[in-house]
Amino acid sequence: MSDRLPGFSTLAVHAGAQPDPTTGARATPIYQTTSFVFNDADHAASLFGLQAFGNIYTRIGNPTNAVLEERVAALEGGTAALAVASGHAAQVVVLQQLLQPGDEFIAARKLYGGSINQFTHAFKSFGWNVVWADPDDIASFERAVTPRTKAIFIESIANPAGSITDIEAISTVARKAGVPLIVDNTLASPYLIRPIDHGADIVVHSLTKFLGGHGNSLGGIIVDAGTFDWSTGGKYPMLSEPRPEYHGIRLQETFGNFAFAIACRVLGLRDLGPALSPFNAFMILTGIETLPLRMQKHCDNAKAVAEYLAGHPAVASVSYAGLPSDKYNQLARKYAPKGAGAVFTFSLKGGYDAGVSLVSKLQLFSHLANVGDTRSLVIHPASTTHSQLDDAAKINSGAGPDVVRISVGIEDKEDLIADLEQALGT
Known part of the structure; x- marks a missing residue:
């Protein structure tokens, strides 16, 4: 070269x-x-x-x-x-x-x-x-x-x-x-x-x-x-x-x-x-050879899923920096203009029990303790990854009892949204 x-x-x-x-x-x-x-x-x-x-x-x-x-x-x-x-x-x-x-x-x-x-x-x-x-x-x-x-x-x-x-x-x-x-x-x-x-x-x-x-x-x-x-x-x-x-x-x-x-x-x-x-x-x-291709698809899918969740009646809030209404959106525009990542959380109106219920109903999202996979993943942090923390520490770290974390994969976004729809209900 x-x-x-x-x-x-x-x-x-x-x-x-x-x-x-x-x-x-x-x-x-x-x-x-x-x-x-x-x-x-x-x-x-x-x-x-x-x-x-x-x-x-x-x-x-x-x-x-x-x-x-x-x-x-x-x-x-x-x-x-x-x-x-x-x-x-x-x-x-x-x-x-x-x-x-x-x-x-x-x-x-x-x-x-x-x-x-x-x-x-x-x-x-x-x-x-x-x-x-x-x-x-x-x-x-x-x-x-x-x-x-x-x-x-x-x-x-x-x-x-x-x-x-x-x-x-x-x-x-x-x-x-x-x-x-x-x-x-x-x-x-x-x-x-x-x-x-x-x-x-x-x-x-x-x-x-x-x-x-x-x-x-x-x-x-x-x-x-x-x-x-x-x-x-x-x-x-x-x-x-x-x-x-x-x-x-x-x-x-x-x-x-x-x-x-x-x-x-x-x-x-x-x-x-x-x-x-x-x-x-x-x-x-x-x-790593496919990192650029994967990360862009991860981010595009994550934004679509976040937009869907933000409009769902069972969802209290969505924390995704790629949404214009998010408090971190300006920082996302500065530091990550190609996309705000593929891992984010949302809060359910039903609290802790609703989070546990959701992860058990999802079919395409895998319920496990990892992120960054080609597959879409989900977990309820308060009962798993952050369970060793007291309630105040869970909330400070962004893992309150009503919070669900997802890592959005590279599947077709329409299939991911359909899986969330059937698990959340109306």
Whole structure:
């Protein structure tokens, strides 16, 4: 090709991949191996000492996974990426590089229920403390900053409500505080929103969702924007101080604008071990090839379904940023002009019981705990994904007792509306 930068759809198919040099295979092979042969003793020593790049052991890196990492980094506009076993694993590995026991990070209240649970309970055993802020009140992030704050965490499109977060405004808070902004971009995918373009320093995904897109493989990924100076103020010793396990290397000094991705690999993935299998990497790569086609159909269908629900007598309200009447519509126009995503919630006039009843009556929508599938999915968060939260926390996160979440698939929209019609009744 010429010097022209490839477009998004081209990157989704080609980024990171070349025909296999040994066999000529066009599809990226599945390198289903635990380990790799060294050329000689010096080669092995240079790999273990971070003096050369290459393959050692699949827990740390694998050629199939490397194609996935390069592709997602290209789609997000980052400098490097690291694939791991799940979205939750990505969050653990990211924060392990940033936080010491007793440190704090600020998180938006509107998050996936599993993340709320992870941040509130599991991370306590590491001595990491979460401080909650309201994404609808940017000043609440400023008020939450203390000398112990080491990061801010938000979702670009919040799960389950589908609300749009003002990434640029919160990035300004993070810059003023001298801490990185971490954005979970799972529900948007880089097709709709590229958080790095709006001030994010780190992007994470559950690859299980829209990037993989077919509900068949778990995975997570961390994308380094290459925008943060990890040496400032000595806040981040994992990156700025000499690493004794690597003969005193300072990762920031040695690896520059992709030092964070390196730290996640050689300090996080190496020791915590949440490796992504090469087979799952292959499946997710295959899904990413059709991401632009799928996401546009997801969004077009979601808007049609939201418009239908907004006019149904059994529905009290619809929370979908793609509707002109929605409070997040202006933010959707700014950050996601191609579509407001395919996951949103609506409230039923019959409350908790009506939500439980609806999910049991739907036939085309699958009742399960996932989003981002080609198939349309439904769940009642208050009785499932957010059931561990108290009532106030459920409401704050957009998962009140009357709320139903749907992930709209790529079926014919008329069939989806017909299924909702028979389940809701009149």
